[in-house]
Amino acid sequence: MRFIKPDINIDFVGRKKLAFLISILCIVVSFLSLAIHKGPRLGVDFAGGTLVQLKFASAVRIDDIKSGLASIGLGKSSVQQFGQHADHEFLIRTETAYENDEGIAAEIQKALESSTEGELEIRRVEMVGPQVGEDLRKKALFAMFYALLFITIYISGRFELKWLVSGVVAAALIGAVYMINLFDVSIPVLIGAALIVSLVVFWFLELKYAMGAIVALIHDVIITIGIFSIFDKEFTLPIIAALLTIIGYSLNDTIIVFDRIRENLRKYHKKPLVYVINRSINETLSRTLLTSLTTLVVVVTLFIMGGGIIHDFAFALIIGIVVGTYSSIFVASPILLAWQSRGKK
Amino acid sequence: MKNFSWKLILVFAVIVAAVVYVLPTFEPGLWPHKQISLGLDLQGGMHLVLEVDTAKALEGQVERMTEEIREQLKKERLRNVTLNRIAGNKMSAAIQDPQTLEKFNTILKTNFDFLKRSQRIDSGVSTIILEISEDEAENTKRLAVDQALETIRNRIDQFGVTEPDIRRQGENRILIQLPGINNPDRAKDLIGRTALLEFKLVDDTHDVNEAVKGNVPAGREVLYQVREDAQTGTITKVPFLLRKRTLLTGANLTDARVDFDQFNIPFVSINFDKKGARDFERITGDNVNKRLAIVLDDTVASAPVIQEKIAGGQARITGDFTLDEAKDLAIVLRAGALPAPVNILEERTVGPSLGADSIRKGLISMLIGGVLVVLFMIVYYKGAGVIADIALILNIILIAGGLAAAKATLTLPGIAGIILTIGMAVDANVIIFERIREELALGRTARAAVDAGYNRATLTILDANVTTLIAAVVLFQFGTGPVKGFAVTLSLGVIASLFTALVLSRLIFDYILGSRKVKTLSI
Numbered sequence: 001m002r003f004i005k006p007d008i009n010i011d012f013v014g015r016k017k018l019a020f021l022i023s024i025l026c027i028v029v030s031f032l033s034l035a036i037h038k039g040p041r042l043g044v045d046f047a048g049g050t051l052v053q054l055k056f057a058s059a060v061r062i063d064d065i066k067s068g069l070a071s072i073g074l075g076k077s078s079v080q081q082f083g084q085h086a087d088h089e090f091l092i093r094t095e096t097a098y099e100n101d102e103g104i105a106a107e108i109q110k111a112l113e114s115s116t117e118g119e120l121e122i123r124r125v126e127m128v129g130p131q132v133g134e135d136l137r138k139k140a141l142f143a144m145f146y147a148l149l150f151i152t153i154y155i156s157g158r159f160e161l162k163w164l165v166s167g168v169v170a171a172a173l174i175g176a177v178y179m180i181n182l183f184d185v186s187i188p189v190l191i192g193a194a195l196i197v198s199l200v201v202f203w204f205l206e207l208k209y210a211m212g213a214i215v216a217l218i219h220d221v222i223i224t225i226g227i228f229s230i231f232d233k234e235f236t237l238p239i240i241a242a243l244l245t246i247i248g249y250s251l252n253d254t255i256i257v258f259d260r261i262r263e264n265l266r267k268y269h270k271k272p273l274v275y276v277i278n279r280s281i282n283e284t285l286s287r288t289l290l291t292s293l294t295t296l297v298v299v300v301t302l303f304i305m306g307g308g309i310i311h312d313f314a315f316a317l318i319i320g321i322v323v324g325t326y327s328s329i330f331v332a333s334p335i336l337l338a339w340q341s342r343g344k345k
Numbered sequence: 346m347k348n349f350s351w352k353l354i355l356v357f358a359v360i361v362a363a364v365v366y367v368l369p370t371f372e373p374g375l376w377p378h379k380q381i382s383l384g385l386d387l388q389g390g391m392h393l394v395l396e397v398d399t400a401k402a403l404e405g406q407v408e409r410m411t412e413e414i415r416e417q418l419k420k421e422r423l424r425n426v427t428l429n430r431i432a433g434n435k436m437s438a439a440i441q442d443p444q445t446l447e448k449f450n451t452i453l454k455t456n457f458d459f460l461k462r463s464q465r466i467d468s469g470v471s472t473i474i475l476e477i478s479e480d481e482a483e484n485t486k487r488l489a490v491d492q493a494l495e496t497i498r499n500r501i502d503q504f505g506v507t508e509p510d511i512r513r514q515g516e517n518r519i520l521i522q523l524p525g526i527n528n529p530d531r532a533k534d535l536i537g538r539t540a541l542l543e544f545k546l547v548d549d550t551h552d553v554n555e556a557v558k559g560n561v562p563a564g565r566e567v568l569y570q571v572r573e574d575a576q577t578g579t580i581t582k583v584p585f586l587l588r589k590r591t592l593l594t595g596a597n598l599t600d601a602r603v604d605f606d607q608f609n610i611p612f613v614s615i616n617f618d619k620k621g622a623r624d625f626e627r628i629t630g631d632n633v634n635k636r637l638a639i640v641l642d643d644t645v646a647s648a649p650v651i652q653e654k655i656a657g658g659q660a661r662i663t664g665d666f667t668l669d670e671a672k673d674l675a676i677v678l679r680a681g682a683l684p685a686p687v688n689i690l691e692e693r694t695v696g697p698s699l700g701a702d703s704i705r706k707g708l709i710s711m712l713i714g715g716v717l718v719v720l721f722m723i724v725y726y727k728g729a730g731v732i733a734d735i736a737l738i739l740n741i742i743l744i745a746g747g748l749a750a751a752k753a754t755l756t757l758p759g760i761a762g763i764i765l766t767i768g769m770a771v772d773a774n775v776i777i778f779e780r781i782r783e784e785l786a787l788g789r790t791a792r793a794a795v796d797a798g799y800n801r802a803t804l805t806i807l808d809a810n811v812t813t814l815i816a817a818v819v820l821f822q823f824g825t826g827p828v829k830g831f832a833v834t835l836s837l838g839v840i841a842s843l844f845t846a847l848v849l850s851r852l853i854f855d856y857i858l859g860s861r862k863v864k865t866l867s868i
Contacts, residue, residue: 001724001725001726001727006782006783006786053699055698105529105530105694106530121696121698122694122696123695123696123698123699124693124694124695124696124699125529125692125693125694126692126693126694127689127691127692127693128690128691129688129689129690129691131396131690132394132690132691136825139823139825140823142823143819143820143822143823143824146819146822146823147815147816147819147820150815150819151812151815151816154811154812154815155812158808158811237824237825237827237828238758238827238828238831240828241758241820241824241828241831241832244816244817244819244820245765245813245816245817245820245831245835247812247816248812248813248814248815248816248817249769249813251809251812251813252769252772252809252810252812252813253809255805255808255809255812256776256805256809259804259805259808260805263801283783284779286779287772287775287776287779290725290775290779291768291769291771291772291775291776293721294718294721294722294768294769294771294772294775295765295768295769295772296768297714297717297718297721297768298710298714298715298717298718298764298765298767298768299714299764299765299768301710301713301714301717301764302710302714302761302764302765304710305706305709305710305713306706306707306710306761306764307702307703307706307707309386309703309757310703310706310707310757310758310761313758313761314761317765
């Protein structure tokens with residue numbers, strides 16, 4: 001069985017303008033959504049606060065839950081249905097991290113059992129103090145930063161087969177980060193600066209593959225974050241894990257295509273680069289789609305069957321896989337042409 | 346075929362090792378190796394991060410030192426020295442008389458030379474600032490955390506939790522993981538309570554009500570007794586005017602246990618050590634007919650009138666305890682007081698039913714996702730698909746074996762990691778198969794196509810997986826708890842899929858192509 005005919009020949013590169021337009025549109029929408037929502041919506045892990053998941057034995061009215069919470073001074077908490085309607089499960093989120101003796105769970109249980117007149121079970125409590133929230137925020141950002149740093153170094157070394165250059169890139173990055181760090185800037189700025197530095201370095205050293213891979217990577221992460229923001233979903237520790245996985249996965253696809261381009265460049269060294277790129281994408285198309293398909297199948301299964309706790313995590317992966325597959329074909333490869341057009345001018 | 350048999354032995358050894366590690370998880374006690382341990386999010390339990398208030402520990406230390414210096418001053422009969430602890434780790438002494446000042450300085454030099462001294466004269470009054478050195482302060486703080494860790498460990502051991510994990514985190518934090526706990530609030534109370542037991546005399550010569558209004562006499566303090574009416578549940582606070590000086594603390598206890606009075610109401614009976622018993626005898630002997638307050642964490646538990654001198658080193662703490670409260674009080678008194686208060690910075694509790702739900706849903710997703718992929722591979726690649734599926738199933742066994750061997754913890758994101766691996770693991774095989782198809786399309790023989798497919802795909806597969814591995818390793822370094830579990834299964838999955846695709850499936854191809862004279866491949 002085959003989905004893709006062996007002699008397939010789609011002019012992917014020819015559609016690069018349309019692809020760039022779509023990508024830029026997606027990125028702009030992502031930033032717009034982030035601006036409207038005033039940055040990503042942070043979950044308890046990063047913002048601090050308390051999250052309580054509870055399950056009632058029978059149906060209750062959400063207003064009764066709210067009035068019960070109001071009776072113990074938690075009127076401002078958000079109450080949300082969790083999982084299937086028939087589960088009678090709810091998530092309660094308060095901004096404050098409670099450290100009282102009684103324990104917030106016991107207090108909520110008492111208040112809600114009297115206000116809803118139903119039996120309930122506290123299934124999960126997550127309380128994160130402001131200090132820990134900040135620590136986790138830093139940790140998560142550093143994780144993203146280091147993942148990007150190491151991958152940048154690996155790509156520039158592996159693809160261009162210039163480990164020496166890769167060393168230079170690494171040194172430039174580390175130096176730049178060190179310098180910027182002296183000014184005591186926030187980590188998002190640091191990551192942004194590090195990315196710009198690596199892109200500039202790639203540009204001038206003509207590290208095409210590394211440039212293509214990193215641009216595709218940034219593209220994927222921004223769009224995933226953007227879609228999360230559009231759906232008003234929360235960023236939690238597992239979501240960061242999902243983002244890092246997407247980084248790895250997106251590269252995986254890109255690398256396969258690039259490897260083939262490198263191989264074909266030797267094989268068809270007289271043909272123009274556009275031809276080689278197109279041919280390589282077409283040759284690997286079957287594999288790209290197949291792997292994305294099998295991965296998507298399992299992740300969608302997880303999304304549907306995995307239960308509420310893992311829901312958003314699976315959602316992030318689904319976006320990442322779709323966007324990552326798209327970007328390895330339409331974003332990463334056309335960037336290789338950037339130097340060619342520059343050379344012609 | 347020397348190469349072939351060498352690989353066969355390797356594959357066989359790896360599979361056997363994985364199975365050996367995995368089996369006890371499904372058949373406990375089959376042989377002595379631990380089961381794969383489940384994270385708190387799967388088996389239920391509590392994760393706590395506490396912060397030891399080391400500043401308070403330091404204050405306490407300075408307070409005690411102030412007390413010591415005062416004792417010395419008393420011994421030397423130096424009366425006109427006002428010595429007080431000021432802000433954090435400093436003490437200040439004000440002295441007018443030059444002779445006293447000289448004597449005071451001698452005392453400091455002989456007994457308290459480790460304190461930094463600075464002097465300032467202000468209209469005839471010399472003010473001496475004493476300060477604990479930086480090193481000493483650091484030391485005190487470190488000791489406080491060590492001691493808190495030890496005390497908490499003792500308390501949890503006595504409370505009875507299977508396989509608790511209690512460890513220091515950073516400078517002044519303590520990480521506690523209590524699997525399978527079913528009363529998190531009680532455990533939290535037990536862990537977080539300072540449990541500083543003090544015996545102080547009640548001052549009946551002054552008016553309590555005046556003191557409550559704010560006119561607290563020197564060397565006195567107002568502490569409250571909290572009473573809860575059993576019927577109405579209303580809470581009343583009764584003030585007590587106490588002498589500040591602590592006569593005896595819980596540090597001199599040897600034992601504490603729950604007992605019942607004639608009305609079957611629980612109380613905690615305590616035994617003092619030798620010094621404690623001697624002190625207690627002296628204190629009670631000196632203060633007959635006065636009231637002795639038993640103060641627990643700055644709350645008065647009770648304040649009985651001393652009827653007579655009490656010898657034998659036994660006392661009882663009464664209060665409106667429930668049985669559990671009395672039991673927990675006995676535990677914390679036995680384990681000792683925390684050297685400083687602790688604050689809960691982070692708490693994550695998962696109930697056992699939610700954990701069981703997560704396991705069930707995770708496994709169902711894994712099964713359905715797995716079956717879909719397996720079927721798809723057979724439909725798409727036929728015979729070769731079967732090979733990929735064998736590799737896939739072995740992959741999961743290897744991940745499980747790796748988890749057991751590394752004594753890693755399986756969490757819900759960890760299960761997600763395995764599910765993701767199922768989807769991605771076939772990738773390596775897909776790359777190879779597509780390559781083989783291409784080579785076959787070029788008109789090569791089955792043998793040559795397989796060889797070329799593997800040779801060309803190997804490097805690509807390695808490259809593609811290194812990036813995922815980088816992401817997983819970074820995640821492992823920075824992640825906590827459940828996320829770490831994801832990093833572990835993802836890394837194991839990548840390594841296992843490299844092995845199964847590059848070694849195992851190759852071996853199967855070689856076997857098929859070698860044993861029979863196969864001309865066509867089912868791919």
